[in-house]
Amino acid sequence: MTNKHPTPARSRPADCIEAADAPLDGTNRLLPDRRAFLRRMAGLGGLAAMSTLPTLTRAAGFAEGLGYAPAYPVEFPHFDYVNPAAPSEGALTLSVFGSFDSLNPFLLKGLAATGTNTLLFDTLVVRAWDEPFSVYGLLADRLELADDGLSATFRINSAARFVDGRPVTARDVVFSFETLVGEAAHPRYRYYWADVAGATAVDPLHVRFDFRRANPELHMIIGELPVFSRDALIQVDFAEHSRTPLPGSGPYQIEAVNFGRDIRYRRRDDYWARDLGVNQGMHNFRTLGFKYYKDETVALEAFKAGEFDVFHESNSKRWARAYHGKPFDEGRIRRREIPHHNNAGMQGFAMNTRRSLFQDRRVRRALNLAFDFHWSNVHLFYGQYSRCESYFANSELAAQDIPEGVELELLEPYREQLPSELFEQAHVVPFAPTPAIQRQHLVEAQQLLALAGWELQDGKLRNADGEPFTFEIMLAQRGFERIVAPFAYNLRRLGIDVSYRTIDVALYQRRMNRFEFDMTVVSYGQSQSPGNELREMFGSESAHREGSRNYSGIDDPVVDAMIEAVIYAEDREALVTACRALDRVLMWHEYLVPNWYIGSHRLAWWNRFDYHDEPLPRYFSGAEWVMQTWWETHAEPQPGPVVNDVSSLNGGSPS
Secondary structure, rough: OOOOOOOOOOOOOOOHHOOOOOOOOOOOOOOOOHHOOOOOOOOOOOOOHHHHOOOOOOOOOEOOOOEEEEOOOOOOOOOOOOOOOOOOOOOOEEEOOOOOOEEOOOOOOOOOOOOOOOOOOOOOOOOOOOOOOOOOOOOOEEEEOOOOEEEEEEEEEOOOOOOOOEOOOOHHHHHHHHHHHOOOOOHHHHHHHOOEEEEEEEEEEEEEEEOOOOOOOOOHHHHHHHHOOOHHHHHHHOOHHHOOOOOOOOOEEEEEOOOOOOOEEEEEEOOOOOHHHHOOOOOOEEEEEEEEEEOHHHHHHHHHOOOOOOOOOOOOOHHHOOOOOOOOOOOOEEEEEEOOOOOOEEEEEOOOOOOHHHHHHHHHHHHHHHOOHHHHHHHHOOOOOOOOOOOOOOOOOOOOOOOOOHHHHHHHHHHHHHOOOOHOOOOOOOOOHHHHHHHHHHHHHHHHHHHOOEEEOEEEOOOOOEOOOEEEEEOOOOOHHHHHHHHHHHHHHOEEEEEEEEEEHHHHHHHHHHOOOOOEEEEEOOOOOOOHHHHHHHHHHHHOOOOOOOOOOOOOOHHHHHHHHHHOOOOOOHHHHHHHHHHHHHHHOEEEEOOOOOOOOEEEEEEEEEEOOOOOOOOHHHHHHHHHHEEEEEOOOOOOOOEEOOOHHHHOOOO
């Protein structure tokens, strides 16, 4: 899957994902019934140590009354979607778009190297990729949830060790939590765990998290906390610590790094959790490497030349036309579309409503009408995509028809603050199957712009002060320009002076963090059971906070109210209803021009790797699935000499 905890995703800007990919920082989860889970004391599955504990119901994955029981018993041997007998020697090298200048994935500043989060750090729990939201013990082997739901106590596995051999203790967990929600770390964590009042080390192996109010998923998402060593970092300025590795307890450590170009990890022979059920059939590569490219077309050619092993294709044109030649004909390179069941979320051209130009909803709707998805899908995408018509596309959470019943009751108190049409008709994303209908859309767009005070003067759209309607679309990948070009052409037909520009990835990320753009491509991956992360994406408190994912600048009390209804929904039915209400409000406000999604991962690989395909996981990102569960069938020579060797720093106290 994607990162288990809300680490900023920086290595792959949104416009590199032609189709909305797996969630970038959400998790796929199904909400437990609150009334039931508040009654439970739970032990976490997956650890042999559980045999010495009383028989307890697992909180992780418990969903009484919703037809969802955890798939695995307390002492399960391995997840169904792995091969426990997979060879564990060999090497894998993947490509990454962009660059990196940091080894600390928990900061707002800098671009962190891929893998510095998921490969180096264990969390209290891990989740299964074949269940909406079930978690099993890793660093923790037991969880006790208070009867009132206002605290949760984890017991640390006494065998857990950091890379330097130090035991993982409750003090390390408290230190990690306080560091991540403090001023030194990325502000995203403060929002994700906003309902966690604090953490206390009860004794060396027990840590208690106190909650500000009962939240049905909070005891599970706090379990996604990455844990690093207090003793190694207590004297370090965390905000400035970026060029040496943070000591973790995960399965890999950094072996070599060449900043901006490549990084290599080596699996730890002394990894403390290698025999746990959650790790059987996982982490099968002796070394994992990542090579960075600033152009994905160049990266594809490098893949064909054998510079790396697996390519996750994000471009429909390349997938349709570029995968041919001798290595393919001879079977030396294989390719396949791997189906998944991820909530597709939303991808779109986001308008920055902090700009006065985009503050009128009629203007935003007009720009939406100018985008001809059908033409693009036929002529640019080879018919491979479906349209995003919801912020929860491809799921039961998407708004349907008009609001009724409980959903209507949720929205009714805000009737005066919402478009009247929201209560009268279903929202429709513009679709033009013929050129004639697209012309009608442009006429409608022109009428909306006129109502908003914009008139054509000498072929240019101007407001009452004579100011032209002009803006820039910011991109990070040149290949996306072919998609923007026909959209820009239609906008110019309306008299809008629009330009688009591809900029360096580091500058792109800096401008995204500071909201210094007019329009850009964003991707909001969603989970099977959304929750706290919605505040970060759409909540008012994140609208003006640097580094948040509220790129459109949504600052709306109605949206805030719907988000709270989602987070504190008492059961699955209430969650679905609240998500639909939130979706409806967001769609009617036209904050972005919806793009598209695809229900599979397009992968190509050199034919010396294999994977377990019966069954495949249901909810997963392609890259993490390859990294964690694939194996090499016949080993190639190991990587050459180490460049910029940092191995001696992995077990020491960084400076």
